[in-house]
Amino acid sequence: MNTTTRMVVLLTALATVLIFALQMATYGWVVAKYMVVETHASSTHMRSVDAKSANPPVFAELKPLPVVLMHGMGDAAGNSGMKEIRDLTAKTLGTYVVNIPIGNSVAEDVRNSFFVNMDDQLEIFAKEVRKDPELSNGFNAAGFSQGNLLIRAYIQRYNDPPVYNFISFHGPLAGVGALPQCKPTAFICKEIDRDSLAVLCHRTEHLAQANYFRHPLKIHEYLQYAKFLPDLNNEKPTPNATYKANFIRLQNLVLIRAKRDTQVFPKDSEWFGAFLDGTYDKILGFNETRWYQEDLFGLQTLDRLGRVHFLETDGNHLQFTTKFFLQVVEKYFAPTLAHPVNSYLL
Numbered sequence: 001m002n003t004t005t006r007m008v009v010l011l012t013a014l015a016t017v018l019i020f021a022l023q024m025a026t027y028g029w030v031v032a033k034y035m036v037v038e039t040h041a042s043s044t045h046m047r048s049v050d051a052k053s054a055n056p057p058v059f060a061e062l063k064p065l066p067v068v069l070m071h072g073m074g075d076a077a078g079n080s081g082m083k084e085i086r087d088l089t090a091k092t093l094g095t096y097v098v099n100i101p102i103g104n105s106v107a108e109d110v111r112n113s114f115f116v117n118m119d120d121q122l123e124i125f126a127k128e129v130r131k132d133p134e135l136s137n138g139f140n141a142a143g144f145s146q147g148n149l150l151i152r153a154y155i156q157r158y159n160d161p162p163v164y165n166f167i168s169f170h171g172p173l174a175g176v177g178a179l180p181q182c183k184p185t186a187f188i189c190k191e192i193d194r195d196s197l198a199v200l201c202h203r204t205e206h207l208a209q210a211n212y213f214r215h216p217l218k219i220h221e222y223l224q225y226a227k228f229l230p231d232l233n234n235e236k237p238t239p240n241a242t243y244k245a246n247f248i249r250l251q252n253l254v255l256i257r258a259k260r261d262t263q264v265f266p267k268d269s270e271w272f273g274a275f276l277d278g279t280y281d282k283i284l285g286f287n288e289t290r291w292y293q294e295d296l297f298g299l300q301t302l303d304r305l306g307r308v309h310f311l312e313t314d315g316n317h318l319q320f321t322t323k324f325f326l327q328v329v330e331k332y333f334a335p336t337l338a339h340p341v342n343s344y345l346l
Contacts, residue, residue, distance in 0.1 A: 067093065067141070072113070072145030073113040092334070100129065102125060118149060119227065122150055138162045139162075141167070145318060149173065149232075152232065155247055155250065162249060167333075169320070174273060176209075216280060217280070223236070234297045235290070244296070244298040259313060311328070
C-alpha cells in the first residue's frame with residue numbers, strides 16, 4: 001500500500017470513528033429509554049449456557065447491598081432513561097442505587113464517554129464511588145456496554161470499597177477487534193482495519209474507544225503502545241498481582257452477550273473471548289484465551305470456583321427488556337429470607 005493510499009485509508013478510518021461516535025451519542029440516549037418502556041417485548045430472552053449458573057449464587061450477606069450502575073458511551077447518568085432504571089432497580093431490590101457520572105453535566109458526561117481516555121474516566125469513577133458514604137462498606141455493580149470496562153478496571157485497580165457481584169450487560173470486556181457496524185471480513189472494513197486503524201487506535205490517548213481496541217493482526221503494536229486493556233489483561237511483561245487478587249474477590253461475575261451484536265466485534269468479547277492473534281478467521285472462547293489459560297487476572301480461578309455465569313440475549317447491542325434486566329439483578333443482587341437464592345431461576 002503506497003503512502004497516498006495509506007493516508008486515504010487512515011482518514012477514512014478516522015472519519016468512520018467520528019461518524020460512529022456521533023451515531024452512538026444519539027444511540028446511547030435511546031438504549032436506556034428502550035429498556036424501560038419495552039417491558040412486554042417477546043423478542044429477547046435469557047439463556048444460561050453454563051451449567052454452573054444454575055447453582056445458587058454466593059453472597060456476602062443476606063441484606064441487599066447498595067448498587068452502582070455505570071452507563072455506556074454516548075449515555076449519561078442523568079438522562080431520563082438511566083434515572084428510571086436506577087429507580088426501578090431500587091424499588092425491586094429495596095436498596096440504595098446510584099448512577100455514576102463521569103462529567104459535571106449530562107452534556108459533559110456524554111462527551112467524556114468519548115473523548116476522555118479510559119484511565120482518566122476510571123479516576124473520575126473511583127472518586128465518585130469513594131465519596132458516597134452509602135457505598136463505603138461495598139456494593140454490587142452492573143454496567144452497560146463500555147461502562148463495564150470501568151467497573152472491571154475499578155475492581156482490579158481499586159476495589160476499595162469492594163465490589164461483591166458484577167453483572168456485565170453487553171460489555172466489551174476483552175476489547176474490540178474491529179469498528180462497530182463494520183464486519184472485519186467485509187472488503188472496506190478489512191482495508192481500514194488492516195493498517196490504519198491499528199495506528200489510529202493503539203497510539204491515540206484521546207478517544208476512549210481506542211483504549212480497548214485489540215487489533216488481532218497487530219498484536220505487537222497493541223502490546224507496545226496500548227496502555228489500558230493490555231494492562232488490565234496483565235498481558236504486559238510484568239503482570240500486576242494486585243489485579244488478580246482483587247478480581248478473584250468477586251462472588252459472582254455475570255457475563256451477558258448479545259447474540260446479534262453488530263457493535264462489538266467479536267461479540268464473544270462480552271464473554272471474555274477474542275479473535276485469535278494473527279487472524280480474523282477464528283474466535284477463541286473465553287477459556288481458550290491466554291488470559292484464561294495462564295490465569296493472568298483471575299478469570300480461570302473464578303470460573304473453577306463456579307462464580308462465572310454466562311447469559312445471552314437474542315437481540316442486538318443493548319436490546320433487552322426492563323423485565324429481563326430486573327430479573328437478572330434480582331437473581332444475583334437480592335437474596336432474602338422470604339425468597340431463597342435458589343428460587344431465582346429464570
